[in-house]
Amino acid sequence: MELFEARNVNKVFASTQALTDVSISVKEQSIFGLLGPNGAGKTTLIRIINQITAPDSGEIFLNGRKMNRTDISHIGYLPEERGLYKKMKIGEQAIYLAQLKGMSHRDASRNLKHWFEKFDIMPWWNKKVEELSKGMQQKVQFITTVVHQPKLLIFDEPFSGFDPINANLLKKEILNLKAEGATIIFSTHNMGSVEELCDHIALINKSKKIEDGPTDEIRMKYKSNTFDIKYRGEFNNIHLALGSDYKIISHDESGKAKTLKVQYLNGKSNNELLQAIMPAAEIISFEELIPSMNDVFIKAVEESNKN
Amino acid sequence: MNNTLLILKQEYLKRVKKKSFIILTILMPFLIAGVYGLVIYFSIKDDTEERTIAVYDATNLFLGEFSEEGTTSYHFIPKEEFTELKTNLKGSGYYGLLYIPSDIYSNNQAQLFSEKQLPFELTEQIERKLSRFIENDKRQKVIADSGIPDLEERLSKTRTSVNLSTLKVSQSGETKKSSSVVAFIASYAMGLLIYFFVFMYGAMVMRSVMEEKKSRIIEVIISSVKPSQLMAGKIIGTALVGLTQVAIWLGLGGIGLIVVQSFFFSPETAQQMSQSIMESQGQMNPAAMQTAQSNQVMEVMEMIGNLNIPLILFSFVFYFLAGYLLYSALLGAVGAAVDNDEDSQQMVFPVTFPLILSIMLLFPIAKNPEGPLAFWCSIIPFTSPVAMMARVPYDLPIWELLLSMGLLVLTTIVCIMAAAKIYRIGLLMYGKKVNIKELIKWLRYKG
Numbered sequence: 076m077e078l079f080e081a082r083n084v085n086k087v088f089a090s091t092q093a094l095t096d097v098s099i100s101v102k103e104q105s106i107f108g109l110l111g112p113n114g115a116g117k118t119t120l121i122r123i124i125n126q127i128t129a130p131d132s133g134e135i136f137l138n139g140r141k142m143n144r145t146d147i148s149h150i151g152y153l154p155e156e157r158g159l160y161k162k163m164k165i166g167e168q169a170i171y172l173a174q175l176k177g178m179s180h181r182d183a184s185r186n187l188k189h190w191f192e193k194f195d196i197m198p199w200w201n202k203k204v205e206e207l208s209k210g211m212q213q214k215v216q217f218i219t220t221v222v223h224q225p226k227l228l229i230f231d232e233p234f235s236g237f238d239p240i241n242a243n244l245l246k247k248e249i250l251n252l253k254a255e256g257a258t259i260i261f262s263t264h265n266m267g268s269v270e271e272l273c274d275h276i277a278l279i280n281k282s283k284k285i286e287d288g289p290t291d292e293i294r295m296k297y298k299s300n301t302f303d304i305k306y307r308g309e310f311n312n313i314h315l316a317l318g319s320d321y322k323i324i325s326h327d328e329s330g331k332a333k334t335l336k337v338q339y340l341n342g343k344s345n346n347e348l349l350q351a352i353m354p355a356a357e358i359i360s361f362e363e364l365i366p367s368m369n370d371v372f373i374k375a376v377e378e379s380n381k382n
Numbered sequence: 383m384n385n386t387l388l389i390l391k392q393e394y395l396k397r398v399k400k401k402s403f404i405i406l407t408i409l410m411p412f413l414i415a416g417v418y419g420l421v422i423y424f425s426i427k428d429d430t431e432e433r434t435i436a437v438y439d440a441t442n443l444f445l446g447e448f449s450e451e452g453t454t455s456y457h458f459i460p461k462e463e464f465t466e467l468k469t470n471l472k473g474s475g476y477y478g479l480l481y482i483p484s485d486i487y488s489n490n491q492a493q494l495f496s497e498k499q500l501p502f503e504l505t506e507q508i509e510r511k512l513s514r515f516i517e518n519d520k521r522q523k524v525i526a527d528s529g530i531p532d533l534e535e536r537l538s539k540t541r542t543s544v545n546l547s548t549l550k551v552s553q554s555g556e557t558k559k560s561s562s563v564v565a566f567i568a569s570y571a572m573g574l575l576i577y578f579f580v581f582m583y584g585a586m587v588m589r590s591v592m593e594e595k596k597s598r599i600i601e602v603i604i605s606s607v608k609p610s611q612l613m614a615g616k617i618i619g620t621a622l623v624g625l626t627q628v629a630i631w632l633g634l635g636g637i638g639l640i641v642v643q644s645f646f647f648s649p650e651t652a653q654q655m656s657q658s659i660m661e662s663q664g665q666m667n668p669a670a671m672q673t674a675q676s677n678q679v680m681e682v683m684e685m686i687g688n689l690n691i692p693l694i695l696f697s698f699v700f701y702f703l704a705g706y707l708l709y710s711a712l713l714g715a716v717g718a719a720v721d722n723d724e725d726s727q728q729m730v731f732p733v734t735f736p737l738i739l740s741i742m743l744l745f746p747i748a749k750n751p752e753g754p755l756a757f758w759c760s761i762i763p764f765t766s767p768v769a770m771m772a773r774v775p776y777d778l779p780i781w782e783l784l785l786s787m788g789l790l791v792l793t794t795i796v797c798i799m800a801a802a803k804i805y806r807i808g809l810l811m812y813g814k815k816v817n818i819k820e821l822i823k824w825l826r827y828k829g
Contacts, residue, residue, distance in 0.1 A: 089827075125605040127810070144608070152605040156812075158598030163396070174388055175606040219602070 078103040078258040084133030093119040095282045108273035109262040115279045117262050148177040151225035155232045159204045166200035169219050176223040190218040228259045266368035285379045297371045301338040301364045308356030316355035385607040389615025397623045411634045433477035438464035440484040565775040572771040573744045583624045584709040591717030600809050609806040617710050697774045705767025708794040715801035718808035719816045736764035748772040763793035
């Protein structure tokens with residue numbers, strides 16, 4: 076079931092088109108990756124979801140209902156450009172921010188203490204923000220985003236500023252939140268984390284959505300029918316056997332096992348490639364190369380820019 | 383809890399709990415009292431410098447007439463010493479050298495030589511001594527010539543001092559004692575007070591907005607509350623801080639007044655004071671002076687009583703609040719539009735210019751509260767909070783007051799709406815050099 080849906084959203088700022096007819100839908104209890112180059116319109120879309128800006132046209136729905144102002148207490152938003160009140164004690168500040176999301180002082184205090192313990196920052200409760208390191212501030216910001224147990228969480232570049240250990244901790248917590256029922260919209264340029272976390276992605280470029288689908292399917296869609304083959308035998312035999320329907324991208328005979336990278340052209344299939352090689356050499360392994368999210372991103376954006 | 387209320391509480395507590403606020407609030411009255419105390423102290427205090435003035439008297443009439451006064455004593459010298467001293471005053475030990483020429487009776491001129499800038503009191507003292515002696519001497523001669531023995535007494539009885547009390551005829555025909563001095567002081571003080579508070583607390587709102595924008599917490603905040611709620615909470619919260627401060631000052635002032643009154647104005651000290659004043663003035667009849675003094679006090683009290691206090695208080699609160707709302711909304715918008723202090727300074731000036739103008743014009747307005755300058759400044763909404771306060775203590779036509787208030791309310795509403803729009807757009811706008819033209823463009827944005 077869809078928790079969140081945006082339909083045909085348009086937004087123009089002065090003379091720049093920020094979003095053109097963008098629709099996305101996010102399944103409940105899933106992680107949705109919102110990707111795109113800088114300036115594509117991601118932040119605008121996120122701000123529209125948070126009701127910070129209004130779309131020129133188009134509608135947004137939460138739980139199948141048109142979203143209104145009161146729904147923002149069900150959203151937790153960690154913006155890319157984020158900060159805290161420098162002169163305020165972090166405990167007090169976190170309670171204030173939770174109260175603004177509609178929590179009572181007591182609930183906020185209880186939940187926050189739980190999270191502070193979990194993140195091992197309880198000793199800093201009474202410290203001022205300016206005394207904290209950037210990483211610690213990021214932890215506090217993450218906590219204030221999730222403390223009111225929102226149904227929809229929006230993370231914009233959540234890992235920036237974290238060291239690898241804390242980034243891992245955060246990943247674990249994001250997966251935990253999903254397991255506990257939260258739905259997450261996740262925007263990042265870190266494609267590795269997209270592969271790890273996202274169930275579904277949408278790619279926006281120059282205000283338009285250019286790709287949308289389950290992460291695995293999108294990657295499959297961008298595969299180039301290229302294979303990594305380990306074999307025993309003579310490269311020349313394989314080369315002769317493959318002929319013009321196949322393209323040898325590279326070959327390497329320096330290692331223990333000889334390897335070969337081959338791409339088949341349209342009209343052929345995996346099995347046909349395998350059959351073509353089999354008479355020429357002994358095959359040790361045969362693996363299709365699925366492009367990384369990084370490759371998908373670059374390819375999709377470049378193609379879209381060409382058009 | 384309502385979000386506006388939460389923000390209001392947060393803004394209020396944040397400021398009131400600050401050490402600087404507590405210290406400033408408590409120290410300010412003492413500082414002001416101290417400054418005034420020092421001024422009064424120094425003006426009352428005799429200067430203690432011992433001075434000897436050498437006097438060369440070409441008339442030979444004044445010898446023995448220059449008595450020592452305060453710390454100044456006079457020493458008569460012969461002509462030879464005078465010519466020597468005139469060129470060589472330094473190191474002689476004399477503070478100054480007074481030359482009384484022989485023709486002083488006819489052309490009223492004497493000379494005082496000194497190598498220093500002489501204090502005003504000293505020249506005044508010498509002038510007084512000379513004038514009094516010559517006047518007295520001349521008078522004695524006239525009396526002697528006239529052959530009337532008690533002329534002196536009879537003349538002194540003719541001495542008259544007329545006190546002009548100004549009476550204002552109200553529309554209903556009753557006359558009230560009014561004093562332009564009391565009204566002037568009241569109007570000036572209130573205009574000044576409004577100016578300071580609007581400026582101080584308006585700037586506080588602006589800084590608070592800028593802080594949120596600069597620390598980048600703003601996006602989180604406005605994903606929880608509406609910008610208009612945030613702005614309202616901030617403006618009202620800061621206003622309450624101002625009111626708290628005023629309340630504390632009024633309280634301290636009240637206590638101070640009671641202390642001062644019981645200490646200085648107890649019957650005995652009053653007696654002592656008037657006695658010492660009389661002694662110093664010497665010639666006046668003590669009883670007459672006392673009644674004159676108490677008459678003056680009564681008169682001032684009556685004039686204060688004749689000011690329309692409820693109207694003045696109401697207008698004060700009204701212009702205070704409206705002026706604050708108007709300017710804090712505008713300054714809040716400026717705070718949202720800029721993202722560094724340098725730009726903010728550039729933007730603050732055009733916004734607060736009318737306010738600065740009105741404080742500069744406050745003096746001429748209070749002096750001539752019914753002139754065209756006073757009229758226009760008190761009608762135009764951006765200057766009216768200060769300017770109108772300078773006019774209210776003088777009974778002014780009620781339609782002018784109503785027109786001014788109405789225009790101010792209208793302008794404030796329009797400005798708050800415009801400011802809210804600039805605020806909402808500006809908050810998330812970074813790295814853009816903002817000027818007035820740009821802001822006007824923002825006002826045309828929709829959504």
